[in-house]
Amino acid sequence: MAIQSIRLFGDPVLRTPAEPVKDFDKELHKLVKDLTDTMMDAPGAGLAAPQIGVGLRVFTYYVDDQLGHLINPSLDLSDEKDEEGEEGCLSFPGLTYPTPRAIRAVAKGFNMHGEPITLEGTDLMARCFQHETDHLDGVLFIDRMDAQQRKLAMKEIRQAEWSGLAAPTVKFSPHVTHGKAL
Numbered sequence: 001m002a003i004q005s006i007r008l009f010g011d012p013v014l015r016t017p018a019e020p021v022k023d024f025d026k027e028l029h030k031l032v033k034d035l036t037d038t039m040m041d042a043p044g045a046g047l048a049a050p051q052i053g054v055g056l057r058v059f060t061y062y063v064d065d066q067l068g069h070l071i072n073p074s075l076d077l078s079d080e081k082d083e084e085g086e087e088g089c090l091s092f093p094g095l096t097y098p099t100p101r102a103i104r105a106v107a108k109g110f111n112m113h114g115e116p117i118t119l120e121g122t123d124l125m126a127r128c129f130q131h132e133t134d135h136l137d138g139v140l141f142i143d144r145m146d147a148q149q150r151k152l153a154m155k156e157i158r159q160a161e162w163s164g165l166a167a168p169t170v171k172f173s174p175h176v177t178h179g180k181a182l
Helices: 026-041 123-136 147-159
Strands: 046-048 058-063 066-077 083-089 092-101 104-110 116-122
Touching: 026 046, 026 058, 026 066, 046 123, 058 123, 066 116, 066 123, 083 123, 092 123, 092 147, 104 123, 116 123
Parallel strands: none
Antiparallel strands: 046 058, 058 066, 066 104, 083 092, 104 116
16 A cells, blocks of 8 residues: 655645646556556545645545546536535645535546547546546645635634645545545
8 A cells, every 4th residue: 555645725736727648657557556556545435646746637526435546537517506515625734614516427538548538427526537537637625715715714724733744744634515525
């Protein structure tokens, strides 16, 4: 197992758009394994490569007993109204906030062998696909909140015990709806 340090809010890598994967090689396979091991250890419902300091378009997920990964994802979101739900993030340990997301998402990309795949999700799975793809674009879930909610969240983030830390390994028990942080 190769558990990696999870980067925390404030680390510039979390605001930097990730580069597309070009080489589907052994290093990519190791990255997918590291992401999976780190996500499961945290525990989380998803983890994007920038969260462990790697600027590539790769994320893993574990939702409703479905474990997987997606490389170079693109999203097609439902035309249905966004649903606000509690959302957490491993880069914001222990904090959750109501965040609007589409209730259905189709994610297209590749597996680690370079084979094209299409994943469909609703509810928590759709939320996970959107959250992790946002990470790959340098967008954080707090960016999706309305201005008033974001202001309240930023106040709580500044007061958090981990606030201002660079990139330590974080162990915590997230209090998130569905028991998982994204």
